[in-house]
Amino acid sequence: MSIKLEHVSYTYMPGTPYEKEALKDVSLEIHKGEFVAVIGHTGSGKSTLVQNLNGLLHPAKGTASLDGVDLSGKTNEAKLARGRIGMVFQYPEHQLFAETVYEDIAFGPRNLGLSADEVETRVRDAMKFVGLDFETYAQRSPFSLSGGQMRRAAIAGVVAMNPDYLILDEPSAGLDPGSRNAVFAEIMALYKKRGIGIIMVTHSMEEAAKYAKRMLVVYKGEVILDGKPGEIFLKEKNRLLEAGMDIPEVYKLADALRAKGLRLPYEITDAKR
Numbered sequence: 001m002s003i004k005l006e007h008v009s010y011t012y013m014p015g016t017p018y019e020k021e022a023l024k025d026v027s028l029e030i031h032k033g034e035f036v037a038v039i040g041h042t043g044s045g046k047s048t049l050v051q052n053l054n055g056l057l058h059p060a061k062g063t064a065s066l067d068g069v070d071l072s073g074k075t076n077e078a079k080l081a082r083g084r085i086g087m088v089f090q091y092p093e094h095q096l097f098a099e100t101v102y103e104d105i106a107f108g109p110r111n112l113g114l115s116a117d118e119v120e121t122r123v124r125d126a127m128k129f130v131g132l133d134f135e136t137y138a139q140r141s142p143f144s145l146s147g148g149q150m151r152r153a154a155i156a157g158v159v160a161m162n163p164d165y166l167i168l169d170e171p172s173a174g175l176d177p178g179s180r181n182a183v184f185a186e187i188m189a190l191y192k193k194r195g196i197g198i199i200m201v202t203h204s205m206e207e208a209a210k211y212a213k214r215m216l217v218v219y220k221g222e223v224i225l226d227g228k229p230g231e232i233f234l235k236e237k238n239r240l241l242e243a244g245m246d247i248p249e250v251y252k253l254a255d256a257l258r259a260k261g262l263r264l265p266y267e268i269t270d271a272k273r
């Protein structure tokens with residue numbers, strides 16, 4: 001099972017003075033069960049890339065498909081394929097809307113046409129999964145929760161859809177370290193226990209190195225690097241710097257690697273910090 005982009009380009013506001021080619025001829029394949037980090041500077045094209053990966057945006061050129069089904073299609077098959085790729089947007093708690101946590105999480109499964117019992121099972125499972133106690137929180141207003149709990153409720157809404165792939169846009173943005181760890185624990189559980197394919201946009205190279213097995217580096221609308229985070233950090237420092245990645249993080253990683261007895265193939269002296 002895989003999501004495949006073949007020569008995908010995407011242009012915002014084509015034919016206007018504001019025309020912006022945000023993706024240029026991107027080809028790649030992501031399999032179910034992979035954990036892929038997408039990193040890049042602000043404006044590099046990460047959001048455009050992931051929205052093409054889940055069929056929210058349709059390529060101007062090229063194709064995006066899931067198991068051979070074109071994600072931009074209008075058929076029922078295409079709709080079902082899009083439904084298998086969940087998306088957690090940046091600050092997903094801003095999209096909470098219902099009067100109770102239960103109603104919020106139930107919204108998606110209900111739209112799938114499941115029975116009331118099946119919907120309840122999905123809500124209970126999803127809440128358990130993200131560590132929100134059903135008895136305590138199901139009937140509370142989502143807006144009465146803490147920031148970290150709100151984000152977990154929002155993630156539960158996507159988990160309740162039982163997706164095969166989950167795309168997360170900056171899942172830790174704006175969270176304190178405790179909530180951040182809780183959210184990552186859930187994401188890792190989805191990846192490890194349910195075998196969901198995870199695609200995570202982040203601008204933190206540390207997060208990419210810590211959690212992902214594969215990293216895509218986006219620069220000016222192109223995927224300039226695609227490989228194991230450790231190898232990219234070791235071998236591609238210059239291209240990472242070129243892509244505008246935060247230099248201090250490169251140094252932190254160098255230190256972390258050294259602590260494990262690994263060495264970077266170039267010298268970083270204290271004087272350069």
Ligand code: ADP
Pocket residue numbers: 012013020021022040041042043044045046047048049
């Ligand atoms: P990132 O997620 O890496 O910050 P985006 O994919 O959001 O990057 O943006 C890529 C480029 O496309 C940027 O130059 C951005 O200004 C432009 N862009 C993004 N969304 C729109 C839009 N809705 N209309 C016009 N230009 C856009």
